[in-house]
Amino acid sequence: MIRDAATQAARLDAARSLVEDILIPAEARMDAEDRMPEHARAALRAHGLFGISIPEAQGGLGLTMEEEAGLMLVLGRTAPAYRAVYALNSGGAAQILLRAGTDVQKDRWLPGLACGDLVACFCLSEAEAGSDAASLQTTALRAGDGWRIAGRKRWVTNAPEAGMLMVMARSGGPGARGISAFAIDPATPGIEVLPAQAKMGMRGAQVADIVFHDVVVPGGALVGAEGEGLKLALAGLDKVRLHLAALSAGLMERLIDEGRRHALARRQFGKPLAEQPAIGALLADSVAEALAARCMALELARARDDGTLRPADAAAAKLFATEALGRVADRVLQVHGGEGYMVGSAVERLYRDVRLLRILDGTSEIQRMVVARGLMG
Structure with a gap:
């Protein structure tokens, strides 16, 4: 659904200029350095792309799916590493918060994600849990009023510059119903972000493993009900x-x-x-x-x-x-x-x-x- 044809047309024109004038010319540099140039990141922020799917009330663009698809058709004409950096902010992490987060959680995280001040990471995959996400082994055990998280996540996009982690961890028994979601500050003691890994392509969207060494987080880090994490992610x-x-x-x-x-x-x-x-x-x-x-x-x-x-x-x-x-x-x-x-x-x-x-x-x-x-x- 396109809510305002004139607004959408102007948005697409602006995106075409962004792609042709800034993003495509910076592709080779981004690939060589494996880092998005700051002027390109600033341009993405200025166009509101970190908050594509975040509601306007939280500082995002609040696009419909049709509006978003039209925008992706234009932004797809440049290196997909750009999308990997900005889309996670309004993707998995933000969508889980929007579906099940408390008002406190939404107020804490969503405005920063929407404007790009924070960069989100989605921590799901592990060495033995890729397509079979329900087999993940990272644990979340009760620790007083909070949780103690231990394990290692693999291939975490944006990990080296993370400002917010959405972590899937096993808080209960085996299978999908034992997995919960946690919104965590990466500065929490015990979180170790390993060096960025070299990849075949998508250079500029840095990927690294994150190790949780018995990381203690408050009870307010749990997003949604206990055991609903994977359900929220798959939704x-x-x-x-x-x-x-x-x-x-x-x-x-x-x-x-x-x-x-x-x-x-x-x-x-x-x-x-x-x-x-x-x-x-x-x-x-x-x-x-x-x-x-x-x-x-x-x-x-x-x-x-x-x-x-x-x-x-x-x-x-x-x-x-x-x-x-x-x-x-x-x-x-x-x-x-x-x-x-x-x-x-x-x-x-x-x-x-x-x-x-x-x-x-x-x-x-x-x-x-x-x-x-x-x-x-």
Whole structure:
């Protein structure tokens, strides 16, 4: 649902300028340094992107899903590492607070997350708990009026600059119903953020493990009821999956533009590559898949806004869009040939970046399971 067409059009125009004037020119530097340049971060904050899904009452933009999907189609035309940094603020951490947080918790965390003064981390994955999140082993034991948390979380995006941690820990018995959610200040004694880990792509969105050495937190750190943590986390997956579907469609469009420009400029056999039928076929297939992903993301975003979205449909959108994005990246690199394979080219960088999206927030295999279960009732 788009509440005000003129406001949304102005928002998208501003986002296009942000992408073209600031974010794309900073991509190579961000990749080389594995850190988002401060001027780019400041621009993201100025556009309110850290608070996309946080209500206006808490300082965010409070966008509908359709408005958000439209914005992701534009912002997808630049390195996805940008999105990894800002989206967590209004994603998992904020959404859990909005669903189940107390007024005290919301007042403490949401305004800082919305404006980007705080950077959120979502601490779920562990060495033996990735797709099988219900098997996590980090513990949360009662300690007087509070909790004592012990364990190690892996692959935590934004960990080196965390200002707030949303931590999933086992407070009860085995399985999903024994897991609770905790909003924790990373300055709490006993929290150790390990050095950032090197990654294939998505450089600029730093990832590190976090170790909890018998960390004592107050009772007010528990978000929602005890044992509801994983339920709260999974409740937002439909939104995340549509978010990534729209982002992937935008990335496909960026890659197609890179391929088109190269095909028009590069000459082989006495004429532009664009006149070679094989090159045209690679780009035509890519255009068809990008258009399908765009339409799917927007239609299902509207369905989420009006309450008719089925979980299997959101999973199907994420599955199709991220898998198609991988195919488009491969085709566009093929169009570029050796030039696209060289370190430093935009296509080489994006080729590395987009591979993670088939793993992030539920692998393609998990999406297929969700779709199959929906089909079978």
